[in-house]
Amino acid sequence: MIDVYRALFVGQIQAASQYRVQSVLWMLFSVIRPVIFLAAWVAVANAQGGRVASYDVRDFAAYYVALSLVSNLATSWNAYDFEFEVRMGRLSPKLLRPLHPIHYAVVENIVWKMTTIIPLLIVLGFVAVTFDARFRATPVHLVLFVPSVILGGSLAFLGGWVIATSAFWTTRVHAVSTLWDRAVFIFAGQIAPLALLPGALQTIALVLPFGYMRGVPAEILQGAVDVPTAMLLIAVQAIWVAIFYALLQVVWRVGVRQYTGVGA
Amino acid sequence: MGEPIIDVRDLRKTFRVTERQEGLAATLRSFVRRQRRDVNAVAGITFRIEAGEVVGFLGPNGAGKTTTLKVLSGLLYPTAGEAHVLGFVPWRRENAYLQQMTLLMGNRTQLVWDIPAADSFRVLQEIYGVPDESFRRTVGELTELLELQDLVHKPVRNLSLGERMKVEFAAGLIQSPRVAFLDEPTIGLDVSMQSRIRRFVAEYNRRTGATILLTSHYMDDVVALCRRVIVIHHGHLLYDGPLADLAERMAPYKIITATLRDGAAATIDLAAYGTVTGRDEGRVTLKVDRQGAPERAARLVNELGENLADISVEDPPIEEVIDRVFSEERVGTAT
Secondary structure, eight states, X not given: OHHHHHHHHHHHXXXXXXXXXXXXXXXXXXXXXXXXXXXXXXXXXXXXXXXXXXXEHHXXXXXXXXXXXXXXXXXXXXHHHHHHHHHHTTHHHHHTSSSOTHHHHHHHHHHHHHHHHHHHHHHHHHHHHHTTOOOOXXXXXXXXXXXXXXXXXXXXXXXXXXXXXXHXXXXXXXXXXXXXXXXXXXXXXXXXXXXXSOHHXXXXXXXXXXXXXXXXXXXXXXXXXXXXXXXXXXXXXXXXXXXXXXXXXXXXXXXXXXXXXXXX | OOOOSEEEEEEEEEEEEEEOOSSHHHHHHHHHOOEEEEEEEEEEEXXXXXXXXXXXXXXXXXXXXXXXXXXXXXXXXXXXXEEEETTBOGGGOOHHHHTTEEEEETTOOOSOTTSBHHHHHHHHHHHHTOOHHHHHXXXXXXXXXXXXXXXXXXXXXGSOHHHHHHHHHHXXXXXXXXXXXXXXXXXXXXXXXXXXXXXXXXXXXXXXOOEEEEEOSOHHHHHHHOSEEEEEETTEEEEEEEHHHHHHHHOOEEEEEEEXXXXXXXXXXXXXXXXXXXXXXXXXXXXXXXXXXXXXXHHHHHHHGGGEEEEEEEOOOHHHHHHHHHHHOOOEEOO
């Protein structure tokens, strides 16, 4: 499998190199939204004497810088690609090879992140300096961030695949995946850090999986939660990943029987 | 006779399709209640194919050919029936099966669009676990047979349709499959490229002994490659036997073409010898009963004497036979 992944990586890096400008533009686009929210919260905090609950302006800056990084590392666009492949029959050759189609998506996902991470870090460094971001993370937080962001990325990826697999039944999954993306937008910590969501919304966010994709790794990187809480959140992330992995196994097994090979 | 490589028994595939009448009212109604209809794409077909055979799988559009190939390759689950290919149940998609089989569909790409085919070949080598030496040998052979030398290092998106089809063929055969399902392999290609692909398929079959099931709307493909054909229509098997016998079984007539000397065609009434189906200056084409064809031809030679420049007796063109089969749906299996 290592040889397979090596070959897939080489092929994907070659393909991605053809579209590096596009990749960087997508990355910049993904940073714009968190920066807008950052600017909005800074304005709110300044209007309230410099704080909103436990967050001051510099905390917001650290949170949204961390969230931008996590959003990039944990983003997944599988549902859209998968729908295209099902609708155009491009999935068929992949289904007929002795390799599960998910592996191509894993590599594609990782390569995109590899090609955008350096310009992203430069942009985020600039934002952090501009807004005087204050990270409270200890070295332990930084160590815990690694499994947390991997689990967050895995959760987003597997969730995206579960949604994408519904294309076996419906052919088009755009509406479902858009709904999923909106839920990510509301509950994953984009509008506000999970800690600042109003009571009921915060409870819902902590019960649903979305916050564990982005908000949790961002808060760990920012150092907004203490180490025991961070470890508990990582454990919950791992449970969600296990749930979505099991769900994907079932949905895939049933869904692939529905595949009609349209367009192929 | 050993175990068949492909063994299909009473295979059925039914698709449930949604239907809607035209117009706004029907569109609004369809939001609440959808009308569905079952389409029997494959309605119970049975056949066996032995190792090394090249079999033409014929039928009009919508006959169920491609659906059958998709089921046999493992892409689709059947609604009922059994199939074994190389001893495997295809739709279980076991790796051991997928490594020995290929489905090549004309006009469909499996190569990565943005990178040269040579790099896609490398990826496929690893996916199929082809050892380096076999890979080099196979790619070398495919490059030679398909004349790929200049093509494999260009990004696939820069290739013409015919060039892309050739590298698609190579990509589909990297694993040296023992069974190849070819669905319209020459569709959209110019005459010269069609001919090259045909020669390649024949040579590949000869060199490797691979079993090939081929669909094509170009009868030239079938005539060049297949001694045996299976004809299906509306999902039912109409004929399974030698291509050479298809005309004999399905078309109870022969075509006599008589070439007459200057002016004779205008004065001699040939309707007495058979049904005149064409006149082109001195060439007259007659359709005659199959059994009586030799006797009619002999009469033409005797009675026309020196007015006759040339005469031939042939089966009707294969396209005509197939068209007749599709329009009459005569069922029969050669034994």
